[in-house]
Amino acid sequence: MEESFRITDPQVLKAVSHPLRVRLLGLLRAEGPATASQLGRVVGESSGSTSYHLRELAKYGFIEEDPSPDGRERRWRARHLYTSWDNAQMSATPEGRESLTIMRARQLEFLGRATEQFDPGAWDPAWVTAAGMTDLLGNLPPAGLKEFFDRTDALLAELEERYAGDPAAEQIHLFVAGYPRKPEAS
Template identity: 60%
Template sequence: MKEQYKISDPRVLKAVSHPLRVRLLGLLRSDGPATASELGRKVGESSGSTSYHLRELFKYGFIEEDDDRRDGRERRWRARHDYTSWDAGELSATAEGREAVRIMHLRQAEFVGRVMEEFDLGGWPREWADVAGTSDHIVSLPPAGVREFNDKAEALLRDLAAKYAGDPESRQVSAWHGAVPRSKEES
């Protein structure tokens, strides 16, 4: 089971939802420990800017110094958790919480868009081209059905990651699932 950071304070969710902080935390999770300068080069920002945002992520408990891989001149940072979660129902009890969840949902959608924009089928063999992409479905489900969908998707992903761990053809992939009710005007 992967370690998670469960957020219950809307101020903490809002702090991590900054676009650059989301990217920095994601890079530390996917690529491992790095310095502010290394991350700055990856995201096209100055080391001063990335240093500031890394300190904010540290302040809220998302990252820590990587003592195992100290760099004499610069701090190395690593993610403290494999992923972040929050209870949107709990947070939506206040206007501040609803706004924090809304902002984070937008950041998640931006991330999916950026990954798809950067993905080039031409750089991958046919086996990957055949399976890469997204799909969308419009179905009628009650909240219990959406929860079941989410739970089963999470369980299936964990099972498949364990099944194919160590497979020489395995690569890191970005996998998404989600569901939101359509507005009444769209129905």
């Protein structure tokens, strides 16, 4: 699997931002190859619906067929670990701005699902202590915020390498967001 898929076309970003497509792509990335029927059971959709959306994801290069062990099932796998785009490039057109708005909504929906699904009673106390969310307020120029994101990516890679093989390691959702804030009117 390749590391990243860089989107440069607002239509491609809009295509992947469909709620079911975002969810299917996320499942294939997190859980590995699956059939339309398997994914349909997980997301509560018919195999026909999931099959259509999987073909759309394949058409835009997000996923590809994965040979099944017995050769009878049509399985799909993600082609990339994550998707990225240039916000400035996307926001240069009305279509791009619309695509960014839709994708941010999908990202927030995913964040909501991930936090709602975390049940502290189902996890070891060490995970309950480590898990959570924070709300930080900083004062940075655009270059500083970009550096923050770059260093966050590097830190995650470093920690994954350090803890590779640790029996207590679990797949985690990690969300990092940063937007400039205008002061509220007094």
